[in-house]
Amino acid sequence: MIESLRRWGGVFANMPVLAVIPRMGIPLASKTIHAFDRLQVDYLYFQNRDRYVWDKFLNKPYAVLAAENYFQSECIVWVDSDLLFVGEPEQLILSDEEDFVACASDKNIGTNGIDDTNAPYWQNACQVVGLEIGSLPWVITEREQERIRLYWNGGIFAYRRSTNFAQTYLDTCLCVYDSQVISCESGMYFHEQVSLGLAMLRGQLRWRSLNETHNYSFGSKTFEKWYCEEKLRTAKVLHYHDAMWDWFWDTFIDCLNKTHPDVADWAKTLGVMKNEAPIQWRAIKKLLDLVYKQQQSLYLKSCRIV
Template identity: 40%
Template sequence: MITSLRAHGGRFASCPVFAVTPRRGAPLAAKTREALDLLNVTYVRLPSHAKYAWFHYMNKMVALTYVETIAQTAQITFVDSDILISGEPTLLELNDCDFVACPVDLGVVGSTGRDSQHDHFWSRMCDVVGLDLDELPWVTTLMEGARIRLYWNSGVFSYRRETKLGRTFLELAESVLGEHVGSTCGGGEHFIDQVLLGIMVIKRGLTYRDLPLSYNYPVIESIKMDIKGLRSAKVIHLHNSMSPTYWPSFISDLREAHPQLCTWLEPMGPAVNPAPFPSRLFNEALRIERGIHRKNYRASVR
């Protein structure tokens, strides 16, 4: 992600970047630290959340809460690591609003209203946060064209640093997890962060703007690639497309949609884990431990 921002980000190419490891794990390799230094990245390692380190997306909230205390910019943009910047992402700049994100799709737990099997999950989230479910506005998803309760993909979003939205994100997630909220229709706690994103923006009374699909364009093996859509994308959400399994198909599509970008990316090859065996073993042990906590939580969801 960072390399593509530096290469293709236009006037944002030199913006400050913070890379955060917000929970326990094997240390970064010296080669990785050197690469981050060359890219002018501020790397931060933080301790795990005391209670909810097993929740994948607690990483995001812990990282944002910390970065809010050290960043000097007027806004903060969170970007997942599986992102490819293919052009100057102008619309990520806030200008006259407090928050921007993309309503990509139904995202497994999107709710179309009272008749949706997921609406109880949304209602419980709102109850814990202290927001009436009907206060949530409606949005039309950009992939399916479905009318659902406000639901953004949390892989890319910007907000004003002065709002301390990362701190709100963390506190609300702790409250929701403390009440054993989760989807009983699949995923358990997995989508809490995405559902919370819209709820907390409305709860805080912040102004917002929806981003177009070109600012969080999904490349997923189960969805037939729209070359025209990929061609217009400024921010490409890769998911697992750079894995060795799906790399050939992705590169073929990218070559057709973005020939110059493909020429730049292809020599890098697919994403692989270069960590030595002891580091991978340590991380796997942590993954298993967190998985046990996650399984126990899902059994307690109500």
């Protein structure tokens, strides 16, 4: 992700980058540390001791808060690690009248009205953070072109640091988790992503929606239904999910050859993603995952499904 940013990020190519490691886990490989040095990446490690430390997605608001305290720049951009920059993401630049930008990629567990299956979950999430579901603005999803209540994909977003958004984001997430209400469709899987837009509204941030060129989803689960060669051709940021693992690699490279041949040539030099951690660290990670899974199970047993 970072190397692609340095190569094809345009005005963003030389921006400071911070990699955050917010909870206990296996150490960084020397290969990774050397890559950070080469790519001029700072990295920050701390142990999040939150009551929900077992949930990997809650690492995001903690990491955003850490970045907000680390940097002095006016704007901060969050990017998931499974992104590739294949062009200059100019829509991330905030105008003087904007505080926040993100992409309404697809409906997923969003809600399009009171009769929607997901409406009860959203009503609870809004209630526990002090919002009315009717106050959520309508947005049009990029994939389905469907009208839903505001719901962002959390893979990439930008905001003004002066808004102190990170603390509002974290507080909103914790309110949703503490409510112990989960979705009948997705469980607690999207708690953090649902909280992103709610936090933006709680902070009264002025917002703009990114179009799909800045968060083009590309992976094995959605390929047959959603893939469009022309949309990939115009994309600036790819959210590749599992596309660089061995089971989808050939399709991924074939599509890039047709749309972004320079990126395809570079990706071929990297090869298929694989876990290169020594066996002892893999064993430790499995043990940690087992502990976190048990803690998550206890949480889910205490929750109400809507």
